[in-house]
Amino acid sequence: MSLKVYLAGPEVFLANAREQLDRKIALTRAAGLIPLAPGDLAIPPQPTKRQLGHAISAVDESMMDNADAIIANLTPYHGLSADTGTCFELGYMCARGKLAYGYTNVAAPMRERAVAHYGGDVHHGSDGRLRGADGLMIEDVDMADNLMMQGGIERRGGALIVHDAAPDRLYTDTTAFEHCLELLAERAGLR
């Protein structure tokens, strides 16, 4: 019996969302795994925007409950860090004891991106911690994003794959995603 994999990431927001999700779905099937992707299920019309949000949240959670694993696209989105919905979903799946993998298409680790965010205006505080101009601590644990994500993945035997995608392919390059599929298929004994 094959593994069902929830494909988490900001692809749903892309102008070519359907095309990109279909590409990931096809790659997942080619790896011998069963894809479950947000956007696959039609959401019935709702009386208010807020209720539409609730309906999507309910559908996505039920897809996760039905999945055996998650591959989370943690490429930075609208800021220094990953898409927050994807982070919620990764935490959700870790808590449920599902297999967890992740990837990012930006090679620079969290520390380097944060230093760039402050234009290099960083300093070591009186506690020895690296801090931005606004005093906020820069996480410096050799990880791609906040330690809860990479820690949650790696402590469960998963992996966070880092890939250096071309800037114009930040959300469409599937190299690291395919690497995650290989690792997951291997773990599931499919190859």
Next chain:
Amino acid sequence: MSLKVYLAGPEVFLANAREQLDRKIALTRAAGLIPLAPGDLAIPPQPTKRQLGHAISAVDESMMDNADAIIANLTPYHGLSADTGTCFELGYMCARGKLAYGYTNVAAPMRERAVAHYGGDVHHGSDGRLRGADGLMIEDVDMADNLMMQGGIERRGGALIVHDAAPDRLYTDTTAFEHCLELLAERAGLR
């Protein structure tokens, strides 16, 4: 028996982290609840930065496992959206069926912040969706952040409290946090 509440948020990164966490801890106790805060447990030294990250991740997850509820500070952090570690933790607690509440100290909803992020350069795509100059869709479901977070909270009977804090008190204003404490204490039958 009183509820144990995990205090999730970017406070650990503040220059006055200990002071701010102690303030939230005292407020939680005053509400008749038992606070569990990241940073409360000492992390033993580790051979590498990565292993330190894993150790902190393990301690924080075990605190969440031990808690009955979460109050997540979802104030935007280093970008448009909430701290990603906090989002992971909120998803984790929702998946475990714990009580979930959240708050933000920025009054502008996700849609308004995203439009500002694009300097107003937004348009409706051929699919009718609001999109930024880069084509990325702007979530428009009358919520404070990505719908997985607010949906996860509200669908479980919790609430996301929105407060308009002064810019220099963005991470220290506890008005909305105290409102969450009241709601949680009421739900726990403590008042």
